[in-house]
Amino acid sequence: xxxxxxxxxxxxxxxxxxxxxxxxxxxxxxxxxxxxxxxxxxxxxxxxxxxxxxxxxxxxxxxxxxxxxxxxxxxxxxxxxxxxxxxxxxxxxxxxxxxxxxxxxxxxxxxxxxxxxxxxxxxxxxxxxxxxxxxxxxxxxxxxxxxxxxxxxxxxxxxxxxxxxxxxxxxxxxxxxxxxxxxxxxxxxxxxxxxxxxxxxxxxxxxxxxxxxxxxxxxxxxxxxxxxxxxxxxxxxxxxxxxxxxxxxxxxxxxxxx
Numbered sequence: 001x002x003x004x005x006x007x008x009x010x011x012x013x014x015x016x017x018x019x020x021x022x023x024x025x026x027x028x029x030x031x032x033x034x035x036x037x038x039x040x041x042x043x044x045x046x047x048x049x050x051x052x053x054x055x056x057x058x059x060x061x062x063x064x065x066x067x068x069x070x071x072x073x074x075x076x077x078x079x080x081x082x083x084x085x086x087x088x089x090x091x092x093x094x095x096x097x098x099x100x101x102x103x104x105x106x107x108x109x110x111x112x113x114x115x116x117x118x119x120x121x122x123x124x125x126x127x128x129x130x131x132x133x134x135x136x137x138x139x140x141x142x143x144x145x146x147x148x149x150x151x152x153x154x155x156x157x158x159x160x161x162x163x164x165x166x167x168x169x170x171x172x173x174x175x176x177x178x179x180x181x182x183x184x185x186x187x188x189x190x191x192x193x194x195x196x197x198x199x200x201x202x203x204x205x206x207x208x209x210x211x212x213x214x215x216x217x218x219x220x221x222x223x224x225x226x227x228x229x230x231x232x233x234x235x236x237x238x239x240x241x242x243x244x245x246x247x248x249x250x251x252x253x254x255x256x257x258x
Contacts, residue, residue, distance in 0.1 A: 069100040069145065071116050073109070080111075088112045095121075099145050101131035102176070106141070119143040125152070132176060133162030134205070148176035156183070163208050166190040167201065179205040187212065191236055194220050198230070208234040216241075223249035 076093030089111045091097075097104040097111075097119060107123025121141040127150065128135040139154025151173050158167040158174070158181060170185035181203040183189075189196045189203075189210065199214025209232070216230040218239055228243020 071111075071145065072098040073111070075109070089116070097121075100148075102127060102129045102143075102148075104128075104141065104143065115145075117145050119145060127152075129176070132179075133160065134174075135159045135161070136172070136174070138172070150174050150176075158183075160205060163205060164191065165203075165208075167203065169201070181205065194218060194236060196230060196232075208236075210236075221250075 073091060073096065075091035075095040078089060078091055080089030091109045091111070092107070095104075095106050095109040097106075097109055099119070104119065104121055104125065104127045106121035106125045108121070110118075110120045112118045112120075119142070121143070122139070125138045125141045126135070127138075127141060127143070136150075136152055136156065136158050138152035138156040141150055141152045143150040151171070153171055156167075156169050156172040158172055160166070160181075166189070167181060167183050168186075168188040168190075169183035171183065173182040174180070181201075183201045183203070185199065187198045187201045189198075189201060189212065196210075196212055196216060196218045198212035198216040201210060201212045203210045211229065211231045213229040216227055218225045218230055218241075225239060225241055226244075226246045227241035229241070231240045232238070
């Protein structure tokens with residue numbers, strides 16, 4: 001029995017060694033999986049990276065203002081909300097608005113809409129666009145900055161310095177992009193030595209073509225022509241009159257020579 005004890009002890013030691021080796025191999029995948037944990041921890045800060053550079057420009061803000069003309073204004077008194085999306089501001093006293101090449105002055109101006117797209121003016125309104133060559137005087141003006149369309153009311157006077165043409169009326173709609181002017185109610189158009197009265201006029205500043213109707217009367221140095229509709233081309237030398245046409249020719253009296 002004494003000789004067998006070391007032999008069995010050796011067998012027990014061999015079994016324990018083999019079991020320990022197998023346990024070590026089984027635990028290796030778990031140990032090898034541990035290095036992947038830092039990789040996931042490195043990816044965790046990724047969502048917060050766009051917010052990190054606080055001084056970088058925001059793409060959404062640049063897209064909002066892209067393609068829109070800036071607006072500048074000054075006045076003696078300002079009242080309203082300047083928050084984004086809730087713009088509603090009332091300016092009073094020597095108000096001056098500049099949007100693109102158009103400069104507007106008035107006693108009172110209300111700005112509203114996103115990026116102040118609506119400009120409502122009243123009291124001694126003067127709009128001047130030196131770049132496009134026209135100015136306008138009125139009692140009231142409603143101007144849309146996005147479409148560049150304005151509607152003026154109350155003793156409106158338009159001075160087309162580009163074509164030396166003046167339009168007076170009670171109501172005028174102008175489209176800066178299309179260079180179209182529409183006038184209604186007591187319309188008077190003056191150009192060089194000619195004046196035309198009517199109730200409505202459609203005027204293209206680019207081509208200088210004009211169409212007037214509603215008791216249209218053209219007065220020149222040589223006489224007067226009247227009809228339902230009067231149209232003229234760029235030089236206004238050839239008037240076309242339609243409808244109930246009438247007129248008279250005035251001849252200048254020759255002075256007797258001594």
